[in-house]
Every structure is written in structure tokens, then in C-alpha cells.
Amino acid sequence: QSALTQPASVSGSPGQSITISCTGTNSDVGRYNYVAWYQQHPGKAPKLMISEVSNRPSGVSNRFSGSKSGNTASLTISGLQTEDEADYYCTSYTSRGTRVFGGGTKVTVL
Amino acid sequence: QVQLQQSGPGLVQPSQTLSLTCDISGDSIFSSSAAWNWVRQSPSGGLEWLGRTYYRSKWYNDYAESVKSRITVNPDTSKNQFSLQLNSVIPEDTAVYYCARDYADAMDVWGQGTTVTVSS
Secondary structure, X not given: OOOEEOOXXXXXOOOOOEEEEEEOOOOOOOOOXXXXXXXXXXXXXXXXXXXXXXXXXXXXXXXXXXXXXXXXXXXXXXXXOHHHOEEEEEEEEOOOOOEEEEOOEEEEEO | OOEEEXXXXXXXXXXXXXXXXXXXXXXXXXXXXXXXXXXXXXXXOOEEEEEEEEEOOOEXXXXXXXXXXXXXXXXXXXOOEEEEEEOOOOHHHOEEEEEEEEEOOEEEEEOOOEEEEEOO
């Protein structure tokens, strides 16, 4: 199972909006609404930010939103803040009953 | 509040077996809504899902193709914990290993991570 494709890095200024893409296939992202997004700060465990494409767990800022079109899912961070600087990973359920992660995107706040 | 506490050695010799345990508190390993996963993160940074176990009237396992021939994820129902065994390890298995609860098809609770180095 190949990893999902994410851009290596995305940057933005405070207050701006950025979008991270996550491209899979019709065997994973395109087939199931089981796409999740994780935020990871250095030396910390990943934190769930979005589940089932667009659901925000309790306690996650509403500046984070998710969507999907075809084989590509997206995470949008609006009103970018310095604490949003981190690595972000997408993951999807697959037709083999497994999970696959994206390669990760480093978000830099300029 | 669900918590996962990992334990296990940080150094494993090549060709030996990597063994880690994840203690569950605040939830039951028999939960019909949860699955219990292992994920690792190599020094280069990317996350890799390894496998999971879950109970739906009986026990099931799913494993990543990349490690399928070497991995076992087992529940220990008497201790409310689950384990990872990875056989015949090589230096490329050096990584931070995490256990995680999968709830509603997303990993919402994570262990603290265990750094495992494969070296003689």
C-alpha cells in the first residue's frame, strides 16, 4: 500500500488560511469517508484534529476544517496562529482493511 | 479519560524480536467501538501504521503489507492490554513506536511513544 501524497511543506503568515492536500486512490481516500488528520509537534505524539473527513473532535479549534473531493482530501487551517506550526499527517482506511498515512506536511508560520 | 501506557525495551539486537506492551486505562480492550493499533515513526519522520487488534464477538487482526510476515498484535484480556511483536528486526526497524486507540475510525488516544533502536 503506497503512502498517501501530501506536499512536503506549506507556509503562511499569521491570520492567513492555508490548505494541505492529501491524495490517494479509489481504493482508499476515494472509496471511504474515513480520512483523518493529525497534528504533531516535535517530540510529541500525534493529536487527532479531524476524523471522518470533516468531523472535529471536542476541544479542537474550529479554525481547522476538512473536506474531500474524489481521491483528494484537504485540511484547511484558517486564521493561522504561531501554535499551528507543526507537522500534519492524513490517514485513510483502505480496501484491504488496513490504514495508510500520508508522508506528512510541515506547516511553517512566517 | 482513556490513557495508554507503553512499556518495553529501547534496544533490540538485529534478527531478534521487538516486543512492546500497551496498558489500557479508562476503556476495555473488549470495546465494540474500538480497535487497538501500533504505529511507528522512523528517524526520517514519517508515520507508518503497522497493525491492530479488535473484538467484534471474536478477535480480529489487520496488518500492514510491509510487515505482515513479521508482526503479531495480541490482546491480553486478563491485563486489559495489548502487545506488539516484530520478528527478525533489522536496523531499518529503528523508530519511535506508538500504540493508539482507534475509535470511530480515527486514532483518538495515543501512548507516549517508545524509542526502539535496533543495533548490536
